[in-house]
Amino acid sequence: MRRVMFLILALATLLPTMAQAYEILVLQSSRDAGYETVLKGFHSGANPSERIIVLSDYAELDIVRIVREDRPTVILAIGDAALATARKVHDTPVVAVMSLGIHTPASQQPNLTGIDMFAPPARYIDIFKSMKTRRVGVLYNPARCNWYLRLARRAAEAAGIELVTREVFVPRQTIAQLATLAGKVDALWMLPDSTAVTRETIEAYFDFGQQQNIPVISFAANYLGLGAAAVLEIDRLALGRQADSMVSAILRANHSGHMALGFPNNIQVKTNPGILRRLNIHL
Amino acid sequence: MSPHARGLGIRTSFQFKLFSIFSLLTLLTTSLLSALYIINENHQSRQHAAVQLQLQAKHLADASRLPLYAENHGLLLQLAEQAAQSPGIRAVVISAGNGRVLADIRSKGPADASGTISQTVEVHSNQLIDSIEASMTGGHDAAKTLIGTVRMVRGTADLSHALRRMVIYSAGMAIVFWLSVSLLSYLVLRRVTRSFNALMQGIDVLQEGDFTARIVIESDDEPDRAAHAINNLAQTLQIRTEENSRLQEERLHLERQMLLAQKLESLGIMAGGIAHDFNNLLQAILGNMELASSKLDPEAACQKYLRHATNAAKRASLLTDMMLTYVGQGSSVKKELNLNTLLRENADMMKTVASSVTTELQLSAELPLIVADEAHIQQLVMNLMTNAAEAIVEQPGLIRLTTGTQVCDRTCLAASLLKEKAEPGRFVFFEISDNGCGMSAETLHRLFDPFFTTKFTGRGLGMSAVLGIMKTHHGALFVESEPGRGTTFRALFPVPESAAPALDHLQAPSGRTRMPQSEPGKGETAATAPDTGSAAAGQLSGVALVVDDEKSVLRICTKMVRLCGFTVITACDGIDAVNKFREHCDEIAVILMDLTMPNMDGIAAMGEIYRIKPDSKVILSSGFHADELSERITSQPPCGFIRKPYCISELESELRRVVHEE
Numbered sequence: 001m002r003r004v005m006f007l008i009l010a011l012a013t014l015l016p017t018m019a020q021a022y023e024i025l026v027l028q029s030s031r032d033a034g035y036e037t038v039l040k041g042f043h044s045g046a047n048p049s050e051r052i053i054v055l056s057d058y059a060e061l062d063i064v065r066i067v068r069e070d071r072p073t074v075i076l077a078i079g080d081a082a083l084a085t086a087r088k089v090h091d092t093p094v095v096a097v098m099s100l101g102i103h104t105p106a107s108q109q110p111n112l113t114g115i116d117m118f119a120p121p122a123r124y125i126d127i128f129k130s131m132k133t134r135r136v137g138v139l140y141n142p143a144r145c146n147w148y149l150r151l152a153r154r155a156a157e158a159a160g161i162e163l164v165t166r167e168v169f170v171p172r173q174t175i176a177q178l179a180t181l182a183g184k185v186d187a188l189w190m191l192p193d194s195t196a197v198t199r200e201t202i203e204a205y206f207d208f209g210q211q212q213n214i215p216v217i218s219f220a221a222n223y224l225g226l227g228a229a230a231v232l233e234i235d236r237l238a239l240g241r242q243a244d245s246m247v248s249a250i251l252r253a254n255h256s257g258h259m260a261l262g263f264p265n266n267i268q269v270k271t272n273p274g275i276l277r278r279l280n281i282h283l
Numbered sequence: 284m285s286p287h288a289r290g291l292g293i294r295t296s297f298q299f300k301l302f303s304i305f306s307l308l309t310l311l312t313t314s315l316l317s318a319l320y321i322i323n324e325n326h327q328s329r330q331h332a333a334v335q336l337q338l339q340a341k342h343l344a345d346a347s348r349l350p351l352y353a354e355n356h357g358l359l360l361q362l363a364e365q366a367a368q369s370p371g372i373r374a375v376v377i378s379a380g381n382g383r384v385l386a387d388i389r390s391k392g393p394a395d396a397s398g399t400i401s402q403t404v405e406v407h408s409n410q411l412i413d414s415i416e417a418s419m420t421g422g423h424d425a426a427k428t429l430i431g432t433v434r435m436v437r438g439t440a441d442l443s444h445a446l447r448r449m450v451i452y453s454a455g456m457a458i459v460f461w462l463s464v465s466l467l468s469y470l471v472l473r474r475v476t477r478s479f480n481a482l483m484q485g486i487d488v489l490q491e492g493d494f495t496a497r498i499v500i501e502s503d504d505e506p507d508r509a510a511h512a513i514n515n516l517a518q519t520l521q522i523r524t525e526e527n528s529r530l531q532e533e534r535l536h537l538e539r540q541m542l543l544a545q546k547l548e549s550l551g552i553m554a555g556g557i558a559h560d561f562n563n564l565l566q567a568i569l570g571n572m573e574l575a576s577s578k579l580d581p582e583a584a585c586q587k588y589l590r591h592a593t594n595a596a597k598r599a600s601l602l603t604d605m606m607l608t609y610v611g612q613g614s615s616v617k618k619e620l621n622l623n624t625l626l627r628e629n630a631d632m633m634k635t636v637a638s639s640v641t642t643e644l645q646l647s648a649e650l651p652l653i654v655a656d657e658a659h660i661q662q663l664v665m666n667l668m669t670n671a672a673e674a675i676v677e678q679p680g681l682i683r684l685t686t687g688t689q690v691c692d693r694t695c696l697a698a699s700l701l702k703e704k705a706e707p708g709r710f711v712f713f714e715i716s717d718n719g720c721g722m723s724a725e726t727l728h729r730l731f732d733p734f735f736t737t738k739f740t741g742r743g744l745g746m747s748a749v750l751g752i753m754k755t756h757h758g759a760l761f762v763e764s765e766p767g768r769g770t771t772f773r774a775l776f777p778v779p780e781s782a783a784p785a786l787d788h789l790q791a792p793s794g795r796t797r798m799p800q801s802e803p804g805k806g807e808t809a810a811t812a813p814d815t816g817s818a819a820a821g822q823l824s825g826v827a828l829v830v831d832d833e834k835s836v837l838r839i840c841t842k843m844v845r846l847c848g849f850t851v852i853t854a855c856d857g858i859d860a861v862n863k864f865r866e867h868c869d870e871i872a873v874i875l876m877d878l879t880m881p882n883m884d885g886i887a888a889m890g891e892i893y894r895i896k897p898d899s900k901v902i903l904s905s906g907f908h909a910d911e912l913s914e915r916i917t918s919q920p921p922c923g924f925i926r927k928p929y930c931i932s933e934l935e936s937e938l939r940r941v942v943h944e945e
Contacts, residue, residue: 034421079420098420117419175353197415199408200352200430207349220418226411236421 024050024247025072027063027086029079029098031056034236038078038098041240045248055081063088074250076243077114087112093250093259097243098236100194102261103147113250113259115242117192119219119232119267121152125159127217127230127269128187131281137164137185139177141195148191163189174201178208190218190228202226215279221270229279230271238266297483298476305468310461317457325446329439332371333400336437339369340404344433347377348406351431354379359386366435373399374436380429390438397443403434478506485513494521540702550733551607555907558603559879562906562927563833565603568596569928570839577846577931600928605662605748607908617756619652620660622713622776626684629664633682637672645685653711653776659752666745667715667772673738674719674770685714691759691775699759699775700731701750709778710759716771722764730762823848823938825872830860830888831904832880836927840904840934844875847935857883861891868896873942875925875934878905878912886916893919900941904929 026042028035031054039052051070055061067075067089075094077086083099087109096102096114103116128136136156140149149165156163164185166177174196181188188209190197197205206227209216215229224231242265250259271283293299343366350358363375363386377386408428417424478501485498494517498510576589623646630642671682692707699705722730729735731750736743753760756776764770827849831837834855841851852867854860857880864871874892878885889901902923905912909924923941925934 029420030422032417032420032422034419037421080416100416100419172353175349175355192415192419194415199412199414199424200348200428202412203409204349220415222413222418234419 022049022051022070023073023251024048025067025070025075025092026050026052027075027077027082028052028054029056029081030054032079035078035098037236038240038243041237041242042076042244042247044237044241045244048251050076055085061085067092074247076247083114095243095246095250097239100192104144113246113261115239115246115262115264117219117234118148118263119234120263121148121155123232123267123269124152124189124217125155125161127232127283128156128161128189129159130283131187131215133161133186133215135162135164135185136187136189137166137178137181138189138191139166139168139174139196140191140193141169142167143169144195145191145193168196171195171198171201174198175204178204181208182212185212185214187214188212188216190216190223192219213279215275215281224270224272227275228272229275229281230269230283233268233270234264235266235268239264242266297479298472301472301476302465302469305472306461306465309464309468313457313461313464317453321446321450321453324449325442328442328445329400332437332439332442333402336400336402336435337404339366339372340402340433340435343375343377343435344404344406347433348409348430351377351379351385351406354385356385360388362386363388371437371441372435373438374434376434376436377431378434379431385431397438397440399436399438401434401436403432405432406430478502478504478510482506482510482513485510485517489513489517489520494518494524546733554606558607559906561603562600563836565596565600565928566906567833567835567839569593569600569930570836570843572596573931574839574842574846596928603906606744616658617654617656620655620657621650621652622660622686622711623647623650625657625660625664626686626713629661629668630684633668633672640672640675640680640682643681643683645683647687650686651688651711651778653756654779655756655776656752659755663749663752663774664713664715666749667774670745671715671717671719671770671772674717674721676720681718683714683716685712685716687712687714688778689775696759698761700762701753701758701760703754703757705757705759705775705777710775711778712773712775714771714773716769718769721766721768721770723766727762727764823935823942825942826850826852826867826870827938828852828854828860828864828867828871828874828876830854830857830874830876830880830885832856832877836877840875843931843934844938846931847938849873849938856880857885857888857891860888861895864892864899865895868899871899873900873902873938875902875904875938878903878907889921890918902937902941 026039028039051072053061053066063085072092075086075089075092077083077094077096078098080099080101083094083096083101086094086096090109090111092111094112094114096112098117099114100117102112102114103118138149138152140146142149149163153163164181166180168174168177188205190205202223203226205216205218206223209227209229216223216227218224218228218231219233221231221233242262246259246262269283276283343362347359347362349355350362359377363377366372367375367388367390373390375386375388376384378384407430410425410427413422414424416422481498481501485496488496497514497517500507500510500514572589572593576586576593579586579589626646627644630644633640633642668682668684672680675682688709688711690707690709691705693704696704696707726737731746732743733747734743735746749760753774758777759775761773761775762770827844829837829841829844829851830853831840832855837853837855841853844851849872852863852871854863857876860874860876861883864874874889876885876888880888883891885903885905889903892899892901897919900923901921902925903912903921904925904927906927908926912924913920923937925937929937
């Protein structure tokens, strides 16, 4: 009888603990299709146990308490909001995907890794090279994209292409800076810089391209319809699989050390045939 | 009809009221619709202008999104100036999101007091473009970012001008429409109310009393059906009115006839009473005169005076006869009579009476005999001839006497002056025409009124007698007269079926009637003196009962009966007579009894006497004619009748006839 009572108490104490035990805490910013695609790619592997929290479903979320109570092995943050939440956790590895702010120098922290939203510069340079452009105009915020510009200049020099850069520190400067590029560039390179490219200034890029009769190369397929000649878009499913690989590597290493940020592996080139035809460009 | 009354009639007419209502309703409807149309058009044009202004502002907002975001003043001013060049734009203001004005362009045109329309458009980030985060994550960024505002102001002077033009145009169209509808309404109403107007006109005519008018019926609508009913009503009223008029005329005619009958009856009663009393008096006078004459030597000088007095009393007796004749109560003895002879004798007499008047005879040679009372015809001719002679004021005059025959139908006889029209047929006429002063219409109208006369002398009964005589003979009388042109009387007598033509040589001139010399103008006739010397009393004897309430008459009659040979018992009334007859019934041979008496009249007393002794010989005596007496006696008639006044010879012959039953 004493044994039975002990067994009941043990089960009552241990079973809930066993039920809440998981290795991966997935923080998803919202239920946007892009995030869902990434999550789908993430699930394509043999993932261990996980818990998914969609932040847009909660008015307020105490991530620190959850992590302290649940003790996940790794946190997968999908989107900028998820990354901002995950930054509150300092002793659990965080893998960030679909986040533009992952490369901000001020936000560097040891438990944070992930995959950039920037395609490798060489891929853009290859496109410019195939377009036979010599001067490519780039607008950027040094605080955000200086690291990327260094890589880009190096790749451009290797390919014999001149990057004509303009720095913008606030979005209103974009239009004026664009105007300074008139007649000085053969193509315009849009970077996923949230200072240089905003909803208000995107039109200016394509107006400029239309006025200067030069191609605008961008980073999202949405902009093909607005006037981009070609885009290098990240394959979100592949991005999810790439994140799964990083999470698996962290789990295998058992939280042994810092992992470097990586470029997305699978980049798709999409073009606007009409604009290319009008600009007489063959890719 | 006065213009005021005509205007009043038009204003109160059904057509005018309907037309006024239609016109007023049309005017109100047209005005209301025009006003609503103008208000709606004004609202639409202002709304359209506002929408256009908003589109312009949106266009400017789209164009200025990037410069506004970049706060490019120069470009914004340029855009605003371009926008301000559009017609009617008075101000373009571009402001940043925080309200700071970046461009403000005002029109330099003259101030317009007509008002303005303002539209403000917010400039947002392009919602078709996603942020880079949304573009990379595949989501959609629905948040809008206010970049600034664009406000455009335009004047409404052009709208006001267009509104004025539209008001003028609409008012003109409304007036034309109203006039057209009113004209059509007038034409339609005139057609629709034609029958109604005809009905009302007909009713007006009927109200004025003209029931012969009829309403013209053109269709079968309600007014025409009412008009048909009113026509029927008018016809009924017309018939009733005519019948009323006819009845009124008949009533007046009956009243006149009744009045005349009452007059004649009163006159007859009066004349009868006077004749009775006169005859009683005359009986006393004549009887006494005759007795006085019989007592005197026939050669005595005073016999002549007694004879004159006797003649005058007898003429007075004839006068009473005439009085009865005037009122149709006179006795008549009709026989075949030759008018030519009668007229010829009267013409001769007229020559002696009025020598200055020429009498011309135009007598028909083969004139049929008529059946008439000679004395009446004599009186008729003398009355008319006397009147003709007296009508001739300026001497010499002419009186033409004409006889002849003629055939008359009802139409011809309708003009007869007699109320009782003669039966159509063949007539003998005599005509007396003169060239005297003639008669006025008023005189003609009162020609036969009793006691109406135009002369200083006379009784005014001559023409009444003429009328009574013609009525007695069922003839016709015509008169033609004109003041200053003379008068013509024509008297018609019906020709009997067995009438023979008159032969003048067979007709001896009548010696009974002569125009009295003393009264040539009155038309009365006088009888010749009777033979009084033939009374033979020796053959009669016995007891005679003489009854009369007049003592003088009783006295003279008693003497006359005695002279005839009777012993006389007298009685003063009917009761006395019956009592005395009862006492002496066996010895009384004959009873001479007055007709009219107090207590018991002669007829009642005669009845009592007959009851006492049915074979009694009763001779009634009266101032009335025997014809009237016969109407009053319904039982056993008297054995004889003698009319007062009578002479001894007449009494003796009547007594002899009765006593000896001759």
